[in-house]
Amino acid sequence: SQQGEEDPQALSIQEGENATMNCSYKTSINNLQWYRQNSGRGLVHLILIRSNEREKHSGRLRVTLDTSKKSSSLLITASRAADTASYFCATDAWRSGNTPLVFGKGTRLSVIA
């Protein structure tokens, strides 16, 4: 079953604005990862945040994690047209030594120039 659920499902903003996407999950996790996917291509790893971390930055990206609420957010500041993509959160599903990721449904971000 789906572990993560992103909202909104779709987001349209103007270039230069900030974009915030949220992710909720159901069970305990070791870490949460955010990925970007352009036009049905492969996934690009953006950032990993561990369960004992609350906030992490990478360039224009800021990720927060609230394990008490089982939620995470991805903030993209000063968005650019090139940020147009689908964004997925994924959580590890620790099971018998395997750690395949379970993905949310994704947020489709459109940045309008």
Place this chain on the structure above:
Amino acid sequence: SAVISQKPSRDICQRGTSLTIQCQVDSQVTMMFWYRQQPGQSLTLIATANQGSEATYESGFVIDKFPISRPNLTFSTLTVSNMSPEDSSIYLCSVGGAGGETQYFGPGTRLLVL
């Protein structure tokens, strides 16, 4: 990090035929994962492939439909058998995730079944 390549990058197939997708990693890895992404949907794990053992399939996926090979620590194949239009998806292989580390994905194989 890991560099992953997949072949073919895309294909158009007739129903009833089979397609084998190859995944090559630039380093030795214990586990490789195969995902499916149906149009407009998220990624769903098909199976986990360990070298030297049978693949472990997720609920809803069976070996007869998606046979997997894992002949060594850098290579795996996924076959989509007896294809139907419902199999039209992007298929992605992935490695990593051990110890809660980053998981990396190949570029995907876009399959269209007519």
